[in-house]
Amino acid sequence: MTDHGWLLPLIVASSLGPGIVIFFLRDEQVAVRTVLNLLGAVLKVALIGIVLAGFFRGDSLEFRYTIGLDLEFHLRIDALALLFTALSSVLWLVTTVYAIGYLKGSANRSRFFGFFSLCVTASTGIALAGNLVTFFIFYEFLTLATYPLVVHRGTRKALEAGRTYLWYTIGGGTVLFVGVVWMFTLVGSVEFGQIHLLGDLPADLRPQLTLLFWVMIAGLGVKAALVPLHGWLPAAMVAPAPVSALLHAVAVVKAGAFGIMRLVYDVFGIELARDLGVLPPLAVIAAVTILFGSLRALAQNDLKRRLAYSTVSQLSYIALGIALGGTLAAVGALVHLVHQGVMKITLFFCAGIIAETFKIHRISDMDGLGRRLPLTMAAFTVGALGMIGLPPIAGFISKWYLGLGGLELDQPWVLVLLLLSSLLNAVYFLPILNRVWFRAPAREWKRHRHSRRWETSGMLLWPALITALLSVLLGLFTTSGWSVLALALEIVESWFPPAPPGLAT
Amino acid sequence: MPPEPWQLYALTAGLLFSISLAGVFLCRHFFRKIIAVNLMGASVFLLLVSIGRRDHEAFADPVPHAMVITGLVVAVSASAFALALARRIHRETGRDNFSESE
Amino acid sequence: MNPALSDSLSALPILLPLAGALTCILLPPRHRAAAGLLTSALTLLSASALTWMLLTTGISSQNLGGWPPPLGIQLRFDGLACVFLLLTSLVGLPVGLHAAALFRSQPGDDRASSPPLFWPLWLFLWAALNGIFISHDLFNLYVLLEIMGLAAVSLAILSGRPAALLAGLRYFLAALVGSMLYLLGVALVYGAAGSLDLGLLGEALPAGAISVRVAFALIITGLLIKTAVFPLHFWLPEAHSAAPAPVSAILSALVIKASFYVFLRLWVDVFDGSVTFAAGQAVGALGAVAVVWGSYQALRQSRLKRMVAHSTVGQVGYMFLLFPLITLDPAAAAAAHGPPTWLGHAWTGGIYQALSHGFAKAAMFLAVGIFILAVGNDEKRSVTNMVGRLPMTTFAFALAGISLIGLPPSGGFVAKWMLLKATFSSQQWWWAPMIVWGSFLTAGYVFMILRLAFAPAAEAPKKNLRPVPRILEFTALALGVGAILIGLRASEVMLLLDVGAPFAEPVQPLTEPPGGADD
Secondary structure (H helix, E strand, C coil): CCHHHHHHHHHHHHHHHHHHHHHCCCCCCHHHHHHHHHHHHHHHHHHHHHHHHHHHHCCCCEEEEEEECCEEEEEECCHHHHHHHHHHHHHHHHHHHHHHHHCCCCCCHHHHHHHHHHHHHHHHHHHHECEHHHHHHHHHHHHHHHHHHHCCCCCHHHHHHHHHHHHHHHHHHHHHHHHHHHHHHHHCCCECCCCHHHHCCCHHHHHHHHHHHHHHHHHHHHHCCCCCCCCHHHHHHHCCHHHHHHHHHCCHHHHHHHHHHHHHHHHHCHHHHHHHCCHHHHHHHHHHHHHHHHHHHHCCCEHHHHHHHHHHHHHHHHHHHHHHCCHHHHHHHHHHHHHHHHHHHHHHHHHHHHHHHHCCCEHHHCCCHHHHCHHHHHHHHHHHHHHHCCCCCHHHHHHHHHHHHHHHCCCCHHHHHHHHHHHHHHHHHHHHHHHHHHCCCCCCCCCCCCCCCCCCCHHHHHHHHHHHHHHHHHHHCCCCCCCHHHHHHHHHHHHCCCCCHHHHC | CCCCHHHHHHHHHHHHHHHHHHHHHHCCEHHHHHHHHHHHHHHHHHHHHHHHCCCCCCCCCHHHHHHHHHHHHHHHHHHHHHHHHHHHHHHHHCCCECCCCC | CCHHHHHHHHCHHHHHHHHHHHHHHHCCHHHHHHHHHHHHHHHHHHHHHHHHHHHHHCCEEEEHHHCCCCCCCEEEECHHHHHHHHHHHHHHHHHHHHHHHHHHCCCCCCCCCCCCCHHHHHHHHHHHHHHHHHECEHHHHHHHHHHHHHHHHHHHCCCCCHHHHHHHHHHHHHHHHHHHHHHHHHHHHHHHHCCCEHHHHHHHCCCCCHHHHHHHHHHHHHHHHHHCCCCCCCCHHHHHHHCCHHHHHHHHHHHHHHHHHHHHHHHHHHCCCCCCHHHHHHHHHHHHHHHHHHHHHHHHCCEHHHHHHHHHHHHHHHHHCHHHHHCCCHHHHHHCCCCCCHHHHHHHHHHHHHHHHHHHHHHHHHHHHHHHHHHCCCEHHHHCCHHHHCHHHHHHHHHHHHHHHCCCCCHHHHHHHHHHHHHHHCCCHHHHHHHHHHHHHHHHHHHHHHHHHCCCHHHCCCCCCCCCCHHHHHHHHHHHHHHHHHHHCHHHHHHHHHCCCCCCCCCCCCCCCCCCCCC
């Protein structure tokens, strides 16, 4: 432990503080709110930059606070935490800019940005959590902070979606709660990385451990939208676009996927998970989800719904990579955690621009949109092609490693699955691109009120362009020392016992 | 062996308590319920007094007597309060029992 | 600390509100609120002083009039008494502020809106509550329970509306039957042991004697009625929902806790030789059914206050899950070497449930009272779009709801965590589904209200809201924040609880506790 442990709660507080202050602002106090929002977001990125630099120098940070008895609040930094906080803080900064532009002039903005900040606080907390209790606390906090965002519009449809969302997530949270308490009674407080605690349990407890694993997966699987627990995700897309963007890219779904990673590698440990035989079924569930999500996406005409089902499918690449249980597949999962976030947020930004600028929600109304919104649609195209897995965009890297992982483990069906799913991705994304770029517009586009210079408000356009650029850069500079891949390799090294059998063969 | 006098009293107290407990739950009329609760109190006091006399000494045990006196004060004020409340309900609504909503 | 000083201090939490109540009766009604609030502040101060004393010098006891037990009556102040005393003061002060502001905002001689008797009655009630927490004598507890019942019922019928009067009479009769059962049990206990002091009784009671068994059953049943445990809860929903909001808060948050407290004390201190595994299971079963039944009923109510009142029935059930977990199967206890580790968890969990429910339910009743005040009716639909119109109150309601559901970080979370953990480690896993199912139902009714609160303005009735004084909103919010805070500062509360706790702490704190606790 070093003296700079206080940095970690500060990272969490950098969005919590502004969030709380914003609640008390009037809707008209735009300037104060904007400054606070951006200040918090920039501060968070800066703090993570400092921590990141320190981490590469070999510092490790830790913060502990006892709530009572064995309930301990514990934040600490490791490579995986760093990966996730970096992702969420950078995307939060971008999304904040986007949200300010998106909600210009609408009602209840102070409430929106208040909860928005709380939501990011929760996902940072999830990332930095050092033990299961802290993880659980932020996991539930995330549910509570996102609910008001999902129902923000207050329409009947939004409220219905909010109800669905709550039943799923509260149910999942309760199941997870039982799992966490159960684990406590077996081995006491479990810090992430202490895999020997469960591994050293006597063999007659193994069946109980298997059951426990599935209970916790059931709890985490809700947020990770594993079939059949995915029902809330397509419903929740009624939320305003910045919320969908954040929900689908970082906050909620990634909390689930991140939790599964922590569970398999940092609580159970890969060897115990292999011994229990829980990984192959999990891989099957993930594979089913991948295909199911893609097939459902095909059938959707609403752009955001299609993107939502695409998220269901894409997320399970992460689960698949975890469940395969090989080094390269795990690298693929980690890389996809980041890459999918960046690409999906681009797509949702673009969907939001289209909806906000021209009130277009259906794909069938998008004919010729590329001529009116060339930059937006260019960003969209980058995101879509990345999802399909076209090099050099980031999505290619994740699929490449997942495929390698399948080969490494001598499981060629993974390759078949990847090809099939990429094909489906292409089938549901390419027609959109075709419509947008190569069909004649069905009607005359009016000039937009937001901006004269750009095709839409700059505050909406720039975030989309930046994340699109980022997804290309992440793909191009994969091999550099500071890339996601480098971090992922480091994480995987800590998960697998030395001299992994996969690399040798 | 014939029972000692204090045992007879205690037995009577138990019987009285059971009857009045049944009364509280079976009667619907306010006044009957209040009387039944009062009777419960009386039976407990009887038991206490009989407990005070069970050692064959010259003087009775003073502690149960103190309890009875305190208990009487409490019981009187509680009964008065309940009666006043019942009267007020009767005055304002004309009801004298729980029959509808019980 | 000077022992004489500490002795005279320990009666202050009873004497201060008692003196305040008498003063309030003598004062003209318009000055009563000021006197009452001053008394509340002083009582809180005395409770804090006692807490500090407890942490520095440990358990203190005082013989009233200088007579030691078994002849005299003893006051005893330990960790358990301390946390309940603090709960009463910390909830009582904001609720009093709320009441003062509420009654002042409705001037005029309308008895229903501005009851002159609120302050004397509430302070009497407070004195009785504090007395119950400190008293260490079985019969003294009876007298105080009766005073508490009289004052509580008088408060419940303050509005004078027929529905309240009827509910009040039913409440009072139920309380009286409970007291009589209790008193009969006390008589039998005295007959068996010849003492009334809780400390002496614990050793003197002949374990297993038939009269002690009967006495135990009578006392337990009497207290179950007073605490409104299923199926003896029939009087509670009416009585608690017909009272003015601050009174509902006091009744639900504090009054039922007092009889729970007596139950708990007698179970572990006096009847520890008589309680059996089966008795623990039976009480736990009642609690578990109450959890599900009360929460389910709350979900079904169409009126706000009745919903919150039914929720109390469910939440009380959680507190009684403590008893099966601390009452071991003797065979199993003999087989295990050393005291089982979960006893401390169950103990803390049950008490934490009582504490956090105190804060959360008070906040919830006050918040609901504000909604009703603003809209003018008690329908659930009246909260439509409240998040836009009364955001602070909605927030207070949400915080209270979070604690009731048991979501982190809140007092309710700590409580349910401890209880669930004890359930697993004692292998009494059958309680776990009840705990989880109750949380789920609770989430149902809390979020049903929040969902309405987020509904758009277009769906709300077009009536304008009546103005709500800010202080009403602040006090509700303060209590809601309290329910969350005790979940964050649990180690301090547990530090207090440890003083004289019947079960040794099973787990060493991971970090050094602040301050030195020596008992």
